[in-house]
Amino acid sequence: MESIRKPFQGVSNIIRFNWHFYVMAIFVILLCLLFIPFVHESLRIMLLVLIALLTIPVLGSLLVSYYVYDVSGLYKLSWIAGKDNQNILHISAGFDETSAIIKAKFPAAQLVNCDFYNADRHTEISIKRARLKYPLADGCMAINSTNLPFEDSSFDLILAIFSVHEIRDQEERILFFKQLHRVLSDDGTIQVTEHLRDLPNFLAYQIGFFHFYSLNTWKHTFAEAGFALKSEIKVNPFVSTFDLKKVNHGNPS
Structure with a gap:
């Protein structure tokens, strides 16, 4: 029965249907990385914190989505x-x-x-x-x-x-x-x-x-x-x- 679904189908649909959110997050992260070498150390720390505040929730939500929709047995x-x-x-x-x-x-x-x-x-x-x-x-x-x-x-x-x-x-x-x-x-x-x-x-x-x-x-x-x-x-x-x-x-x- 589970063969009806493809591997990673759940999390890939999450990304496909909400891609604008992930594009915005990646854009801000890349922008921060671009500026880090050219700013004062105190501002550099703030940018690193901002990167962490964006990266951890995004990756965390994708990991939870993968668990919920792809490996938890939900679709049994x-x-x-x-x-x-x-x-x-x-x-x-x-x-x-x-x-x-x-x-x-x-x-x-x-x-x-x-x-x-x-x-x-x-x-x-x-x-x-x-x-x-x-x-x-x-x-x-x-x-x-x-x-x-x-x-x-x-x-x-x-x-x-x-x-x-x-x-x-x-x-x-x-x-x-x-x-x-x-x-x-x-x-x-x-x-x-x-x-x-x-x-x-x-x-x-x-x-x-x-x-x-x-x-x-x-x-x-x-x-x-x-x-x-x-x-x-x-x-x-x-x-x-x-x-x-x-x-x-x-x-x-």
Whole structure:
């Protein structure tokens, strides 16, 4: 199953989709190195400190990304509570790395793949680059995040892996989960896999951790949409999967 992914695929995508950040860091480092031989010793020390402050976080974040996406076993998807006889909805946002793995894991399941990326709503530059590199796959439905084209109670399991954080507007995010509530069967499960805005991700990604949501933000979103958080699975120290169940069996208002 892991052969579906290539070596270094995770960290190489991080660089490919966020190359502007690395170009700026390298430019500043080279500029500092250029000036070091020509400046006073006190300023030279300051430049060396600046180089260290840029180099260590950049290399550290890439090492963590390599661990998370390439060697931690994340893409074994061992936490998924699926069965071969289930109807499974898989949701991506501009970039799908997991549907093929899910299909291989549950070959007899009825798997529906959909993607809610909308260039007008979801404006992060990294996800725009991802969509340009990986266009919508054949058989994957383009959907509206606030109006899913599925019947009520259509799915036994819904999987959203590194996708929902791309909905930056809280109201849209809650409406999206209300739609998931509608299309999930009464005894079904939603599993949401995300980084969190917490200490491990701050140490790993520094300012980049603001792209993630806090645990309290996720809990608020789930509760507003009519879900109970049954468990949080730590896939690795930097990634969590939330198991959600319906609190009530009607559609939340």
